[in-house]
Amino acid sequence: MSSSKKSSDGKSSEIEEAVASLTMPFNKILLTSSDGESFEIDEAVARKFQIIAHMIEDDCAGKAIPIDNVTGDILSKIIEYAKKHVVEPDEDEDEEAKKKLDSWDAKFVEKLDLETIFKIILAANYLNFEGLLGFASQTVADYIKDKTPEEVREIFNIENDFTPEEEEAIRKENAWTFNG
C-alpha cells in the first residue's frame, strides 16, 4: 500500500509522489467470459484470483484475459464478491467492518439458488479464489446441516441405492464411526 512520506519540513516531495504513481496499481484488467461477456476490473480485484495474479506476475497478462470455463452470469457474481473483499478486515482490529461484511455476504448468497452456488464453487476453484471457494463451500455445508439423509437426498438429487437392510446397517456403522 502506498503512503507518502513527509520530509522534515512537512511537504510531500513531488518526485516521491511521481514515483509512487508509477508503481501504484492503476491498471485495469479485462476478463472475458466463455459466452463473450466482458468485465473491466481493477488489478487489485483481479489479483484475488490467484490464477490471474500469477499471470500478472509472469507478465503474460495482456489487457484482456479469456476465462473459458466460466459463463458471464457466474463471472459477474464472482467479481461482485471479489470487489467487496479486496481488503479483508481484521477481526480483532475492526470488528465493526467485519460484521458489516459478514452481513453483506449473507445477503449475497441468500439470493442465489443451489445450482448457482455449485457453479460458483467450480469457477472459484478454477480461478483459484480461495476466499470465495471457502465461503461458498460453507454455504453448501449449511444446507446439509440438521437435515435427515432423506432431506439431503432431495436437495442434492442423490439416488438412494441402499436396500432398507443395508441402509439400517450403514446408519449404525456411521453412527459408531462418527459419534464414537
Add this chain to the structure above:
Amino acid sequence: MATFALPFCEIPEDLQLRILSFLSPAEISCFACTSKRFASLCQEDGKIWHVMCDQRWGKKTKIQKWGNGQIPYRLLYKTLKGLENLIGFWRLCGRANPAASSPPLVFFDWGPSFVLGSRVLSTGDDTYQVKKTPFLLLGISSEGRTENFLDLVGGNLRSVDDDLKELEASDNLVSVDVNFMGNGHIMVEENRCFINNNLREEQKSSGDESDDLISSPDFSEMYTQLANKTSPGGDRRRQKRKEKERQASRTKWEPEHFLKVADCSPTPTKPLQGLWKGFCEGSMELYLVKYDEVGGIICRKVEDLSLSRYTPPVFWTPKHAFIRSPFSAEEELLLNSRIHISHLAEVHENVVSGILYIKSSYDLVLPGEAANGLGFLRGEGRVWLYENGTFGFGFLRDQFVIDMKRVALEDGCLADEIEASM
C-alpha cells in the same frame, strides 16, 4: 428450494470433500447414509477425516506430523478437538510444587505436532518484555497414545522433533496426564502407570523371570523376599531393580489445578478487561482485570489463585462507566502533575479518552457515601483510559501513574527465553 439442483455427484471429489469438511462428524454421519457412493467416500480416513482436520486446524498446526504421521486422521480429529480447549491463558490454583517448576500463569499454544504450554513471566529487567518458557508438551505417539511431558527444570522442551520418542527417555521430563475437569478447569498430574509400564518393559528385556509378578512398588518387597528363597544368584539384579523402583515411586510432581482465564482481551464495552503488564515497585508484574456481573471491575496481580482470596486487589470499582472528555480542570491537573511509570525508554504520549474512579482496598463504605455518592466522587484513585486502548492508574496518595500494556496472544513482546536463565 431449487428443484433442478446440480447433482452433488457432478462436482469433483476434492470439492465435495471441501464442502463436507465444514460439517461436524454427526452431520457427516448423516450425509454418509444418503447413498453407497457417499458412504464409501466418508469411509476413507485419509480423505474425509483429513479434510476435517485440515479445515479446522490446518493453518494452526502441521496435521500430517502429529503422531509421526502414523495415526489415523479420525483419532487426530478427536485428539485435536480436545486439545483446542487448552489454547489460551490459564492460572494456577494452589501451588503444590516448588515455585521454579510451577508457574502462576501459563499460556498454551499450537506447536507443529503438539500443543505447548509455556510459563509466562516478566523478564525481570526494566522492559515490558514478557518471557515465555515451555514447560508442558502434549502430543501423541505413533501408536496413538497420548503423551504429555512436563519439564521440571526448564530448557528441555526447546527443540522437539516430531517423533516424541526421545522425550520418553529424558530424565528431566515427567510424564503427566492432563485431565479436563470441565468448565475451564484442568488437572495436571504425574502419570504413574507410564513409569511402571516402562520399568516393566526394561525388566522384561533384561530377562528376569520373577519380574512379571511385580505390579507395583508395594508388592516388590514381598516378591523379592520370595525370590530370595529360590534364586540365590539374583541379589545384584534385585538391588538394581529396587533402586529403580524407589526412584520411580518417588513422586516428582504433585497434582496441580489450573483455571482458564476467560476474557483475556478487552472489548469495546469492556476496555479494561484482560491481562496486562505494568511496573509495580520496580519490577514488571502481570495483572488481570475482570468485570463482574454487577457492573464492577477488579484488578488483581496474577498469582496463585488460592492466595488471591487473602490478598487485596490492586484496584476496584463498583461502576465501570467512564467519564468522558472534556474533563474538569481538577482532573486535568491531577493527571498532568504525575510521573508516569513505564519502560524507561518510552515517551508518554497517550491522550486520555476516559477517566474512572477507583479504590484500592475493600474499605468499608461509610453510611453517607453510598447514598449520595459524594464520598466516592473524591475516590481514592483514577484509571486513565488512553485513546490507543491501553490505560494507566494511580492513587491520590502518591504522584505516579502506572502505565499498563496488554499481554496478548499475538503480543510481540512475548519473547522466548534467551538462555536457560531460570
